[in-house]
Structure formats: C-alpha cells, structure tokens
Amino acid sequence: MKQVKHRNSASKILILGTVFLFTLFNPVFGQEEVVADTAVATEASSGGDVAKGEELFKSLCAACHKRYKKMTGPALFGVTERRDTEWLYSWIKNSAAMIASGDADAVAIYEEYNKTAMNAFPQLSNADIDDILAYVMVPKAEPVAAVGATAVAATDGSGVSSDVLLAILALVFLMLVVILFLVNNTLKRFAEANNIELPVQEERTPIWKAFVQNQFLVLVSAIFLLLASGYFVYGYFMQVGVDQGYAPIQPIHYSHKIHAGDNKIECKYCHSSARVSKHSGIPSLNVCMNCHKSISEVADATATEDYSKEFYDGEIQKLYKAVGWDEESQSYTGETEPVKWVRIHNLPDFAYFNHSQHVSVAGVECQKCHGPVEEMEIMYQHAPLTMGWCINCHRETNVKVADNEYYEKIHKQLSKKYGVDQLTAAQMGGLECGKCHY
Amino acid sequence: MKNTIKILAAAIVMISVVSCQNDKSPNYQYMPNMYESVGYEAYGDYDVFPGGQEAMLPAKGSIPRGWMPYEIENSQVGYQQAKDSLKNPIRYTKENEEKGKALYDIYCAICHGGKGNGKGTLVEREKILGVPSYDDVGRAITEGSIYHVMYYGINSMGSYASQTNEHERWQIVQYVEKLKADLEGKTARIDTESDVQSNLIPAVNKRPEEIYDESTEDHNNAH
Numbered sequence: 001m002k003q004v005k006h007r008n009s010a011s012k013i014l015i016l017g018t019v020f021l022f023t024l025f026n027p028v029f030g031q032e033e034v035v036a037d038t039a040v041a042t043e044a045s046s047g048g049d050v051a052k053g054e055e056l057f058k059s060l061c062a063a064c065h066k067r068y069k070k071m072t073g074p075a076l077f078g079v080t081e082r083r084d085t086e087w088l089y090s091w092i093k094n095s096a097a098m099i100a101s102g103d104a105d106a107v108a109i110y111e112e113y114n115k116t117a118m119n120a121f122p123q124l125s126n127a128d129i130d131d132i133l134a135y136v137m138v139p140k141a142e143p144v145a146a147v148g149a150t151a152v153a154a155t156d157g158s159g160v161s162s163d164v165l166l167a168i169l170a171l172v173f174l175m176l177v178v179i180l181f182l183v184n185n186t187l188k189r190f191a192e193a194n195n196i197e198l199p200v201q202e203e204r205t206p207i208w209k210a211f212v213q214n215q216f217l218v219l220v221s222a223i224f225l226l227l228a229s230g231y232f233v234y235g236y237f238m239q240v241g242v243d244q245g246y247a248p249i250q251p252i253h254y255s256h257k258i259h260a261g262d263n264k265i266e267c268k269y270c271h272s273s274a275r276v277s278k279h280s281g282i283p284s285l286n287v288c289m290n291c292h293k294s295i296s297e298v299a300d301a302t303a304t305e306d307y308s309k310e311f312y313d314g315e316i317q318k319l320y321k322a323v324g325w326d327e328e329s330q331s332y333t334g335e336t337e338p339v340k341w342v343r344i345h346n347l348p349d350f351a352y353f354n355h356s357q358h359v360s361v362a363g364v365e366c367q368k369c370h371g372p373v374e375e376m377e378i379m380y381q382h383a384p385l386t387m388g389w390c391i392n393c394h395r396e397t398n399v400k401v402a403d404n405e406y407y408e409k410i411h412k413q414l415s416k417k418y419g420v421d422q423l424t425a426a427q428m429g430g431l432e433c434g435k436c437h438y
Numbered sequence: 439m440k441n442t443i444k445i446l447a448a449a450i451v452m453i454s455v456v457s458c459q460n461d462k463s464p465n466y467q468y469m470p471n472m473y474e475s476v477g478y479e480a481y482g483d484y485d486v487f488p489g490g491q492e493a494m495l496p497a498k499g500s501i502p503r504g505w506m507p508y509e510i511e512n513s514q515v516g517y518q519q520a521k522d523s524l525k526n527p528i529r530y531t532k533e534n535e536e537k538g539k540a541l542y543d544i545y546c547a548i549c550h551g552g553k554g555n556g557k558g559t560l561v562e563r564e565k566i567l568g569v570p571s572y573d574d575v576g577r578a579i580t581e582g583s584i585y586h587v588m589y590y591g592i593n594s595m596g597s598y599a600s601q602t603n604e605h606e607r608w609q610i611v612q613y614v615e616k617l618k619a620d621l622e623g624k625t626a627r628i629d630t631e632s633d634v635q636s637n638l639i640p641a642v643n644k645r646p647e648e649i650y651d652e653s654t655e656d657h658n659n660a661h
Contacts, residue, residue: 059556063568064593072593116593117514120576241467248462264559266544272601279480282493290596294566338491343481346464348473380461 048127048134056132060121063294068140070330071294072116074109076136085133092129094120241348247380248342252322253315254379258302261374267366274355274366282341285323292319296327306377344381345370351387352436362425363400368393394430398422506604512590517583524582526615528608530629538613541606545598546614554617566594572618579618584611 057065064072079088083105091098091106095118098106110117124132191198211217259265267274270287274280296316303309320327324336347353358364367373371382383389401407401423411423418427429435467473478484482492510516510524528534543552549569551557556569570577579587588607591597602610616626 058564058567060570061568063570065568115514123575239465241465241473243465245461246464248464263548263563263565265548268544269548269601272544276603282481284600286596286600290591290598291560291566293596294594299565338489338493340491341481348467349475349479350472 048130048132050131050135050138052128053131053133053135056124056128057135060124061132064118067136067138069296070328072330073113073118077140078137080133080137088133089126089129091118092121092124094122096120242384242386243344243346243381244384245380246344247378248344250342250379251339252318253307253311255307255312256373256376256379258298262302267373268359271366274359276356276360278354278356280355280359282343285319285336285339288319289323289325292316293325296320344379345385347385350437352438361400361404362397364397390436391426391431394425397425399425399428502603504603508589508604510586516590517586517592520586521580521583524585526581526585526608526611528605528612530612530627532628534609534612535616535626535628537606538609538611538616541602541610542613542617545601546610549595554614554621568594571621572614573621579614581611581615584614 061076065074065076067075067077069075083091087103087105095106095110099110188198259270260267270283271280272283272287296313298309298312298316300309302312319325319339322337322339324333325331326333358369359366369383373379373382399407399411399422401411410428414423414427415421420427424430475482478487478492480492483490484492487494510520547558549556549558549560549566550572551561551569554572556571558569560566561569572579577583585607587595588598588602588610590599598607612627619626
C-alpha cells in the first residue's frame with residue numbers, strides 16, 4: 001500500500017534527523033597535550049634566570065631591540081653565538097667607549113646601523129646581563145603550539161555556537177511541518193479510499209466585499225491611513241540632510257575601540273588640532289608612526305570573532321605602504337601615497353563651528369558630541385548635528401567661568417541681569433543667530 | 439491567488455524602501471548648494487588639487503605664524519649640544535607647570551606614565567616596551583635634551599613637533615623636569631617673580647595668541 005510507504009519515509013527522515021543531531025553534539029577532544037614549556041627547557045642550558053632577564057629586557061632593551069626581528073637595533077636572538085660574552089659585557093655597559101677605543105667589531109656594527117648610538121647601561125651587573133642573554137636566547141615559540149592552545153580554548157567554551165542551535169531548531173520545525181503535511185495527505189487518501197465524506201466549508205461573502213459594503217469602516221480606515229501616511233511622510237522629510245549613524249567604509253580599518261578604548265590613548269593625542277583650531281584634524285601619518293614604528297602587528301588578544309589578527313596586521317601593512325616605511329631596513333623609502341579618509345562629521349557651509357572654542361575654552365568632553373567613540377570598532381556619526389541639537393546643549397550647559405579672566409566682567413553684568421549664579425551658554429549669547437550664521 | 443500577488447508586490451516595495459536606508463553613504467540634502475562651500479573646505483575633494491585632495495603639505499618654505507626655527511641639527515652631535523647648552527626660555531611658574539601637565543598627560547603619559555617612571559598604559563599592556571624612567575642614570579636627561587628629543591624624536595620615539603608648538607613643548611619640558619625631580623626625591627624648580635630670565639626673553643613667554651588676546655580684550659568687553 002502507498003500509505004505504508006509514506007509513513008516509512010517520514011519515520012526515516014525522523015531517525016536520520018535525530019542521528020544528525022547527535023553527531024553535532026559530540027564534542028571534539030584530543031588536542032590538549034600540546035603547549036610544551038619551552039622556557040623551562042632552555043633555562044637549563046644557559047646560565048641566567050630567564051624570568052629576571054625578561055623583566056630587565058622589557059624595561060631596558062625593548063625600546064630598540066626585539067628578539068626575532070630587526071628594530072632600531074639588531075635582532076638579538078643568537079647574539080651569544082655571534083659575539084664573545086666578555087665583549088657583550090663591555091658593549092652593553094658602555095658601547096661608546098668601545099667604539100672610541102677602536103674595537104673592530106664595535107665600529108663595524110656602529111657603522112652598519114647608521115651611527116645610532118646605544119645607550120650606556122652602567123647600572124647592569126654581569127649577572128644581570130647573563131639573565132638578559134638567557135632570555136634573549138629563548139627560541140621563538142612554535143606557531144603550532146599556539147594553534148593547539150586556541151583550539152583547546154574554543155572547545156572549552158559553550159561548545160556549540162548559538163547559530164548552529166538556531167539552524168537545528170529551524171530544521172526540526174521544517175521537519176514537523178513536512179510531517180504534518182504528509183499525515184494530512186495520508187489521512188485524506190485514507191478517507192477517500194474508505195468512502196468517508198469530508199465536511200465541505202460553506203461559501204461566505206469575501207472579506208473585501210464585506211469591508212466595502214460597510215461605509216463607516218471605509219471612512220474610519222481612510223482617515224487612519226491619511227494620518228499614518230502624513231506621519232511617515234513628515235518623518236521622512238525631517239530626516240533629509242541628517243546623517244546620524246553615517247558610517248562609511250574607510251580606506252584603512254582604524255578601530256577607535258582598540259586605540260581609545262582598550263589602550264586609553266587620549267583623543268587629543270591624534271586629533272591635536274582640536275585644542276587650537278577650528279578643525280579637529282585627521283592626524284597625519286607621522287602621528288600613527290609614533291607608535292606603529294614599534295607596533296608592526298597586533299597581539300593575539302586583540303583579535304576578535306569578527307576581525308582576525310591577520311586582518312588587523314594587514315591594516316597596519318596598509319599604513320606602512322602609505323607612509324613608505326620599510327620594515328626590513330627600518331627606514332622610510334620616501335615613496336608615499338595619501339590615505340583618503342572619508343569625512344564623517346560635516347556641517348553645512350552656512351553654520352560655523354569651532355573645535356578649539358568648545359574643547360579648550362569650554363572644556364567639553366569629546367564624547368558629549370561624538371558619542372562613545374572608545375567603544376566604536378567602526379566610527380559613525382553619533383549626534384544628529386542639527387540646529388535644534390546645538391541649541392539644546394547651549395541652553396543646558398553652564399559656561400565655565402572659573403579661572404578665566406576673560407569672562408569676569410561680562411559674567412558679573414549678565415548674572416545681575418538674569419539674576420542667576422551660573423550662566424548658560426545661551427544666556428552668554430549662544431542663541432544669537434550671528435554667532436554661528438554669518 | 440491574485441491577493442497573494444498583491445501582497446507580494448507590496449512586500450517587495452516595502453523591502454526596497456527599507457533597504458534604501460544605507461549608512462555607508464551620506465543622506466540626501468534639500469539644497470546641496472547651501473551645504474557645500476564655494477571655498478575649498480578642509481579635507482574636501484576638488485578637481486583642482488593633485489589627486490583631488492584639499493589636504494596637502496604646506497607649500498615649500500611656508501612657516502606657521504609665530505614659528506621660530508630650531509637651529510640644532512638632528513644628529514648625535516646636535517643631541518649633545520642641546521643637552522649641554524640649550525636652556526628653557528620660559529619662566530617656571532605654577533601656571534606653566536599646570537599647562538605642561540595637561541599636555542604631558544595627552545602626549546607623553548601614554549608611554550612614559552603619569553609619574554614619568556616609564557610605566558604608561560601602553561607599556562603596562564606590553565604594546566610598547568623599554569620606555570626608560572626619567573631618572574635613568576645612563577641617559578641623564580637635561581632640559582635641553584628633553585626639548586631636542588621632543589622636537590626630533592629619538593630611536594623608537596617619534597617627533598612631537600607636529601602636535602605641539604614651541605611654547606607648549608617648553609611647558610612640557612618644565613613638567614618633565616618636575617617629574618624627574620620627584621623621582622629623584624628633589625624639589626622641583628619654581629621661579630619667583632623677580633627672576634632674571636623673565637626679563638631676558640619676554641617675547642617667548644607669551645604665545646602670539648596671548649599677545650593678540652590682550653590687545654583685543656578692551657574691544658571685546660565694550661561689545
């Protein structure tokens with residue numbers, strides 16, 4: 001019989017589905033025994049204390065040296081194989097004296113690095129230097145170990161992500177619908193086969209006709225429709241020219257969250273002209289290079305689910321390309337290209353706004369207008385930048401008159417006139433048309 | 439079935455209207471010619487400029503108002519010369535120290551730390567390493583060398599000449615010297631009113647804007 005066949009296929013689907021579900025929930029183990037401690041292994045071979053050396057290296061040497069990469073000075077891994085230990089002692093303690101005395105090796109390296117002088121470190125004892133050298137000679141950790149560690153970390157978490165769960169739910173729902181449909185069909189056929197009459201639905205007037213016949217309902221809904229469309233049309237026209245939420249794709253993916261949020265760099269470090277000028281300028285690339293000369297790649301912890309470490313490193317490479325920085329020789333090639341940042345905040349030509357007046361004189365926080373920039377992975381326009389928004393703030397904000405001689409006289413006169421202690425920007429003339437439009 | 443076609447059509451229209459809201463491109467404007475300046479705006483895109491960019495390097499030989507040349511050259515010899523002979527022309531007042539602190543906290547503290555001990559946020563987070571403390575014996579910084587390094591940068595540290603002006607750099611120098619004195623357990627230098635230095639170079643003690651402010655003050659108050 002046909003029905004039997006149908007029932008069979010439905011149950012097959014069910015069984016297959018449940019088996020599929022169980023395979024998904026089966027967790028993956030077996031990658032936990034990686035991460036061997038390389039530091040321990042090397043400590044035995046050389047004389048110094050790696051941990052102490054690391055501390056000294058990071059506080060004294062790391063400004064100019066990296067272990068596996070050339071920086072201001074040479075890469076230091078393998079230095080004890082290249083040089084004699086005694087030579088290193090005297091070089092680190094006072095390199096200038098060695099060059100002056102005419103030591104061939106010392107002069108050669110001084111010449112090779114464009115006569116960049118290495119600082120003298122008279123405070124270091126031979127034992128300290130041994131510690132540093134021990135740290136320097138720790139071989140680079142194998143990338144395989146790192147991959148293993150992250151894989152373990154991933155399986156340690158909640159297991160299956162919510163996306164997968166949702167997909168499974170959707171699948172189950174779909175299967176239920178299919179089953180219902182099949183059952184319904186089967187029952188119908190069964191009824192037909194057994195000559196049972198199914199109840200027939202009686203014809204009713206279609207709902208549209210009933211609606212048109214009721215004139216009161218038509219009137220009410222017409223009024224409602226008119227009001228609703230008026231509301232939406234008004235809303236649409238009011239948002240023309242307002243760019244709130246505008247978040248263009250920039251030529252370099254610059255994350256304010258990493259710079260201003262995680263690393264707590266002051267806004268004015270990069271946007272230094274906000275202190276003294278009408279514009280809060282986009283920093284020139286030399287400002288980026290103040291830090292990125294030594295930061296050529298992001299830490300593993302910086303990478304997020306949405307943006308991988310490779311992605312961020314690629315963005316830093318874009319900066320190097322634009323500014324013409326050659327990582328190999330640690331010098332500028334002179335071949336530069338402009339970065340065409342897309343301007344986000346833009347006031348119309350007929351409105352005047354001055355950053356220095358708000359930032360330096362009034363001491364307004366950048367976030368007051370630009371929103372939680374330190375949380376923005378992608379920069380967007382927070383405020384509507386409409387006139388009503390400006391005026392509102394001028395009405396609510398008190399002028400900072402303390403320690404400002406400039407305001408002394410006018411503050412006295414105006415507070416007498418308005419009979420208040422604290423003057424708002426509006427009372428100081430912040431609502432006069434000519435202040436912003438001229 | 440006709441009904442479903444109508445509903446589908448309505449849905450398509452609705453979806454296309456909603457999907458037009460795109461935050462990757464700027465919104466429409468009522469009268470664009472009132473929004474867009476006739477003059478060239480900062481960071482604007484205009485055909486007359488090479489590459490369309492208004493943002494360009496200043497013309498060769500142009501100098502900002504109030505800018506004075508710094509004559510010591512960027513080299514080992516220059517560094518030594520600045521270290522030995524360059525002196526801070528501003529008067530060491532409390533006000534200058536406060537201004538210096540504000541600037542220091544913006545530009546320097548992120549690496550050098552609020553106390554000048556080389557433990558700024560970036561160092562603590564191991565982004566940038568090896569930042570020395572100001573009382574480092576091997577370096578033995580002086581007011582001249584502080585200014586020189588701020589002007590040109592040194593090794594991994596970049597130049598801060600583009601972010602600060604001459605007067606601001608000297609204010610920072612005063613604050614860095616104060617931090618160094620604190621670290622060494624000495625008292626920081628504060629000049630008294632009658633100090634000779636203030637009479638020697640009065641012009642450098644004021645920024646051009648300050649001189650301008652004074653001359654226009656009466657006018658503003660009469661307003």
